[in-house]
Structure formats: structure tokens, C-alpha cells
Amino acid sequence: MSDSLPAGVERRAIDGGTRLATRGPPVYGEPTDGEWRAWDPERSKLGGMFELGFDTGLSGGETVLYLGAASGTTASHVADFAGPTYAVEFAPRPTRDLLDVAEARDRLFPLLKDARKPETYAHVVESGVDAIVQDVATRGQAAVATRNARFLEDDGRLLLAVKARSEDVTAEPDDVFTDVLAELEETYEVLETERLDRFHEDHLGVVATPK
Amino acid sequence: MTTDESDAGWFASVPPDDLAAARDAIDGGSAESPADWPRLAVESGFADDSDNYYDRLREATLHATREAVAERERADDRQLIHAVRAVDDCERVANELAERAVEWAGSRFDGVDSGIAGAREIAEREADDDLDRRVISLASRAAALADERDALAATIDRVAPAVAPNLADMAGPELAARLIALAGGLESLAKKPSGTVQVLGAEDALFAHLSGRAPSPKHGIIYTHEFVRGTRPEDRGSAARALAGKLALAARADHYSGEYREVLHEDLRERMATIRARADANGDETGGDDE
Ligand SMILES: C[S@@+](CC[C@H](N)C(=O)[O-])C[C@H]1O[C@@H](n2cnc3c(N)ncnc32)[C@H](O)[C@@H]1O
Secondary structure (H helix, E strand, O other), X not given: OHHHOOOOOEXXXXXXXXXXXXXXXXXXXXXXXXXXXXXXXXXXXXXXXXXXXXXXXXXXXXXXXXXXXXXXXXXXXXXXHOOOEEEEEOOHHHHHHHHHHHHOOOOEEEEEOOOOOHHHOOOOOOOOEEEEEXXXXXXXXXXXXXXXXXXXXXXXXXXXXXXXXXXXXXXXXXXXXXXXXXXXXXXXXXXXXXXXXXXXXXXXXXXXXXX | OHHHHHOOOOOOOOOOOOHHHHHHHHHHXXXXXXXXXXXXXXXXXXXXXXXXXXXXXXXXXXXXXXXXXHHHHHHHHHHHHHHHHHHHHHHHHHHHHHHHHHHHHHOOOOOOOOHHXXXXXXXXXXXXOHHHHHHHHHHHHHHHHHHHHHHHHHHHHXXXXXXXXXXXXXXXXXXXXXXXXXXOOHHHHHOOOHHHHHHOOOHHHHHHHHOOOOOOOOOOHHHHOHHHHOOXXXXXXXXXXXXXXXXXXXXXXXXXOOOOOHHHHHHHXXXXXXXXXXXXXXXXXXXXXXX
């Protein structure tokens, strides 16, 4: 399982358990061990995907576009092991905290932008990124992934967390996931899917690559 | 040509150390497609090498985003209040004008439907004379106002989740905006006790109660929420109290941290399931309909 972890992400004994960890300045009061800080899969969909053994295709040092960065909990870990990381978030208040996280790092670029409108940041975010990490939790999650495909390298990876309730509160999560995947498949080839319920109720993890 | 310009990188007309210009370019610029900006920036002389480019990008995005956050935080809940008041004004005036146009048109044409739909039909007609022209023009203004109402509502759908992510998810964007407007801002909503949130929008009824003329109102505008409306009448008081309690917490989370708090939403769902289970236990259907 651990062979699927990128360089810079390790399982380490921290705080009395074996935890995923990255090396960087602490962000949210997470337990640390020297330079290493624990990555809590309960607070991060991507952390959950690593914990569940998804093959993310990441090996470390990649250029990443992160959509829905919020206050930077997950984006901080990504910036720890990846290369240049563009973090898009559209709500001002969490972005205020994201700024502190970015201040403490060299290659985390915060952008207050709406992920449904990639043309408003395509003059900043470079083409050919190796991975898009998406966790926007609003209606239209497949459309966001589709519109942002323009940034992704041909053999790049979309690492997506779909929240069922954001699409339709009343529908069965499985029905929502089926619809989202169908829409996604117009632009992407889906490589792997698995429910993240162990860490995040009614979420689906998806790994995909451009068609 | 403009296509070249609109597809230039953010740094195209920014002097290397001019952060104000960088902010304008990052905030206001756009491009249909991304490009290999680090390489182009080095080629154009903006940066010495890609490391130097990323250093400049870091400085520029930190500055631009910090300024944009400060500006938006100052402005957004006020903007939402203006928008939701404008929705109400457009709706009221559109209906009044449509009614007038339909009534007038009924005296001149056959088979005129009522309301905005009727106004839209009239707006499509050909005029035969000057009076026709006035009726048709009036109807088309009513229709345009109804369109404006819808456009404003769509804007609220977009803005409310950014201003108040928890409140907007819990109440829906429009009700979230109305609560903020009734309280006079997100900050004052965040400072209200949940009992006040529960009756916001029922000020008249509350006044009648305080002057001894009526029972105390169980809910104000939150009545429009599915959790209250869709609960059987005898449980609506508990539903309104539970919803108001969580809405008050959502407003506080939005004002003080701005982060989405999943646990608030789960708590509310559980509470509602419990209240509705009472009705099911009594083998008795709820008043409203969920779907
Ligand atoms: C579940 S949270 C993300 C948590 C974050 N990924 C983490 O693990 O640290 C979803 C975030 O997406 C943001 N969001 C929703 N729609 C968005 C959009 N259209 N553009 C940018 N951000 C959006 C929300 O404001 C919220 O902060």
C-alpha cells in the first residue's frame, strides 16, 4: 500500500499511532514529530484517498492545481510534497487563513477565484499541470472538473472528491455518483473510484485522466 | 488584436516589482486558455529563470489575494442585502405592471392570460396602432423586470455561498440572504440569539404578541424552509426552534471563521430526523411534501 505514496508523504509513528505525514510548517494544530506533521484523513479527502490506497499517480514534486482550497488544510500537505501548487478558493474568509499557510511556504500560490470560471485565472495558472486536486463541495462538481481540464497535462491526473449531498440533498448518493461519473466521462477516462465513507460520509473518491 | 491581449499572461504589462499593477492584472485579467507562463515570462524578460518567476508569482499572488480578500469581506454581505431587496422590488413591480398590462390588454385583445406569463405573451404581439404599442411596451417592461428578478436570484445563488457558506448550505442561498438582510448584516446575525433568528421576519406578529394581542409567533421567515414547512403542524414549533438554533450557529461559524462545518449540518439532519420520526411513530403523515 505504501508504495503508492509519493515521495515526501510517509507513514510515520506520531502521537502513538502510524500516521500519514508530510514535512512542513504546522497549520491546524496537528501532531508533529520533528519536521514531520500528521496528515489527518478525517479532515482531508485527499488524505483519505492516500489512506485507502488509491493509485494517485503522484510521485512528488508535481505541479498541482488545487480547487476548493478552503483554509488550506489539505493544500498545505500538497504543497509540502508537490512542486508549484496553485490554490483556488472563492470564499474570502477561509482564504484569509489560506494566506497564512501560503506565507509559510515557497511554492503555494493562493488565488481568490471561482473554480467554475477558469478563464478568470488561466492568465495565472500555467498549462500542463500534472495533477488537479478538486474538493469544492458545491453543486456542479463534474462541470468544475470538466472546465478545468484545460490546465491538465495529457497524462495528468484528476484527483476528485465528490460530495453527494452538494449535488442533491434528497437523492441516493449512489445515484448522484453515477450521474457525476457519466458527466465526467465526456472529458476524462475514469481510472479508479471508491467511496471515502470510512473518513468522509457520502463522498466518492475519483482518479481520472484526460481522454 | 484583442485576442492576443486577452490571452497574455498576468505579467505581460506588469513591471517586475510593481505589486499594485500585479494585483490589478491577477484580479481583473483573464485568458481563455492557460499557457506555459513560466517559460513565456522568462522569454519576455519578466523573470531571470523559472525559480525567479515563481518567486515573483508568489509575491504577486499573496499580495493580490490579501487585498482581494480584504475588499470582498468589507463588501459582500452588504451586496447580498442590496441584491435580495432588489429581488423583492423587481418581483413586486413586475407583478403590478403585469397586472396593469394584462387588464388593459384584455380590453383590446382576446385570450389574454394573467400575470407575468400573460405579460410575456402580450409583449410578443404586433401593434396595430399607437395604443397597442403602449400596451405591448408596458407588458414587455413587466417581462423584463421579471427577467431581472431571476438574474438577481441567480447572482444571490452564486454570492451567498461565498459570503456565508454554512448559512447558504443550510438555508439555501436566498433564505440565507434574507436572514442576513433582516438582521442588517452577517455580523449582527451572528450576534443574535437563536430565539431572535427564529422570529426574524415576523416582527409584526411579535409586536402584536408583546402588546398582548396575539400568541407568540413560532417562526418568522424560516417558515419557508423545508424543515419547517414540511413538518406536521404540531411539530413545527420544535422544528423551527431546532432549525433556528443551527442557523444561529451557522451564522457564527460564517462570520467568525468562514469555514464550512460539516458537523453543524449533520447535527441538524439528525435533529430533524428525530422530530419527523415522532410523526411516523404516530402513523400520521406530515403536512408538507418532501419532494
Ligand atoms: C469541503 S471544502 C474544501 C476543504 C479543503 N479541500 C481541505 O481539505 O482542506 C470546499 C471548499 O470549496 C469552496 N468552493 C465551493 N465552490 C467553489 C468554487 N466554485 N470555486 C472555488 N471554491 C469553491 C468552498 O468555499 C469551500 O471552502
